[in-house]
Amino acid sequence: MPEQQQSGVKLGVFVGGLAVALIAGFGLGKVVKPASPTAGGPVPQATASEGHVHATGASAGSEVGGLAISSGGYTLTPLAHDATKLSFVIKGSDGKPVTDFTIVHEKPLHLILVRRDFTGYQHLHPTMAPDGTWSVAADLSKPGLWRVFADFAATAPGGAQNAMTLGYDITVPGDYQPQPVPPAARESTVDGQTVTYEGTPVVGATSPMLFRVAGNPTLEPYLGSFGHLVVVRQGDLAYVHVHPEPQLSGGAVKFWLAAPSPGTYRMYFDYQIGGKVRTNEFTLVVG
Numbered sequence: 001m002p003e004q005q006q007s008g009v010k011l012g013v014f015v016g017g018l019a020v021a022l023i024a025g026f027g028l029g030k031v032v033k034p035a036s037p038t039a040g041g042p043v044p045q046a047t048a049s050e051g052h053v054h055a056t057g058a059s060a061g062s063e064v065g066g067l068a069i070s071s072g073g074y075t076l077t078p079l080a081h082d083a084t085k086l087s088f089v090i091k092g093s094d095g096k097p098v099t100d101f102t103i104v105h106e107k108p109l110h111l112i113l114v115r116r117d118f119t120g121y122q123h124l125h126p127t128m129a130p131d132g133t134w135s136v137a138a139d140l141s142k143p144g145l146w147r148v149f150a151d152f153a154a155t156a157p158g159g160a161q162n163a164m165t166l167g168y169d170i171t172v173p174g175d176y177q178p179q180p181v182p183p184a185a186r187e188s189t190v191d192g193q194t195v196t197y198e199g200t201p202v203v204g205a206t207s208p209m210l211f212r213v214a215g216n217p218t219l220e221p222y223l224g225s226f227g228h229l230v231v232v233r234q235g236d237l238a239y240v241h242v243h244p245e246p247q248l249s250g251g252a253v254k255f256w257l258a259a260p261s262p263g264t265y266r267m268y269f270d271y272q273i274g275g276k277v278r279t280n281e282f283t284l285v286v287g
């Protein structure tokens, strides 16, 4: 796939910008406060591996993303939605729609939808009209509350990249019966495919997390890496998006995570085999 072959180049482009994006919690601890540079993980370097890119430029702080509709001069403005689609614009500090975005993991903007009770997850890639209006097909047919995360890096005049995740809620009216969060588990089966993970994230230091796809199928790059991990905190739906090391580790996809706080999280692991993308979900409890 040509798109994937270009990913190395594109990844290079966003190294700087995304550093701030994934600000937060997971992955951050490693750089802000290296628990132990000799703990076995590679030392974070801007060009060392995409797995550490997000942490590299992070400054102090342990905030997570996706909690605000407006941040750093950028404002997500919802336009419309119905059962099958949604649209929005992102405005700059001048109040005008932003139209210049940096390609990050092959897309100018990643839109993640998570139901507030964790019973739904959608990872979408809207397209932008020349006027800055983003639109995408989405399944908003089930009644309930959705959190919408727009994960992007806006390119400021002069070239600076402002990476961030903004969020807003969509309420689909109707009979909503929120479900309890499933218990913590290290194994998940979706669409017949089982995935397990090893590793235990803690607050204040990064820990390796290895996701292993059962049966050892050939993992295909999906949006520029062997896997994507979106982690959402129960209670406020704080959002963290982590990318793995570029090489598999003993056949597993390896991420570095630091928990932003104690709490319960739902982890969504996106990966591709046989041309098909699946998302396996896990509940994680950080003590």
Ligand SMILES: [Cu+2]
Pocket: 107, 109, 110, 111, 123, 124, 125, 223
């Ligand atoms: Cu995406």
